């Protein structure tokens with residue numbers, strides 16, 4: 202019969218391995234809860250290599266939680282540039298304001314989870330690192346490691362499987378160093394128990410790992426895949442409108458289900474075969490003013506989790522129906538439309554997405570061809 206080492210007996214081995222092998226990442230050199238919070242929010246949907254290039258710059262700009270709380274959300278979004286998923290920047294900003302108002306740090310995972318943008322995983326990690334709570338974490342890496350460790354026959358997203366994985370993570374957690382224990386398990390997933398090529402010979406968990414120790418099992422068969430969610434296809438039409446050296450952009454609503462809160466080219470959803478004249482009609486209804494659209498250039502495909510956005514992009518012209526404001530010339534967007542004209546330098550400081558450049562490329566407009574200087578600051582409608 203196969204003898205496996207119990208998880209509790211592996212705590213010391215796991216921590217010793219972490220002390221020896223862990224990567225030197227900037228957010229591991231600090232014990233400051235604010236700096237840890239910033240890192241963990243950045244790491245939620247962005248690879249650590251990318252976060253490493255942005256983290257220090259963000260903290261230089263907002264060195265303390267008070268500085269972040271006092272900043273305008275637009276400045277926070279600009280400093281977030283390059284990390285994507287700007288909703289996180291807005292949540293971090295709101296969290297900073299709440300922390301400043303409360304004047305006290307959360308003392309447990311439950312209290313961390315009360316802050317915006319902080320779910321079960323992040324709150325557990327923050328509690329273990331900042332509050333010394335023995336709260337185990339389960340991210341994608343840990344799910345893979347523990348699914349193999351237990352040779353779990355269930356997809357890790359199922360509630361019962363999650364409970365088992367979390368219970369095992371708790372058994373591996375050393376209460377005297379909970380933050381390091383959690384990071385060690387995640388680091389095993391990043392460096393050793395890799396998706397396609399687990400290096401079991403170098404793994405501190407090997408003596409207790411069922412998938413490795415059993416002769417009949419292949420660790421790569423875990424975690425077991427769950428049913429795939431059907432992909433949803435959405436058809437969109439995007440208008441590329443230039444005026445002099447400026448580009449017309451639209452600030453998407455903060456609760457939009459894609460590109461939320463980001464500046465993008467005016468875009469509407471249409472049926473797949475709709476003509477440009479129909480697109481102009483819908484653009485007018487959504488953004489105000491009169492629109493004229495050319496035949497669309499090739500289609501841009503943009504995947505967001507389980508959704509595929511098929512975007513037809515076309516050069517277009519837009520006329521506001523409002524009389525130009527005397528003090529600002531005709532840089533006035535249609536009332537309530539959240540449209541604004543921007544020059545290239547301004548665009549580079551805005552929260553945008555890779556889809557902006559991709560779309561411009563397809564219609565033959567590069568950001569370099571958009572003007573460098575604007576005589577006036579951009580004018581945004583709405584709040």
Ligand code: SF4
Pocket residue numbers: 346349350393394395399400401402404405406407410411412413420
């Ligand atoms: S022994 Fe192999 S399969 Fe098991 S946790 Fe370690 S690397 Fe993963």
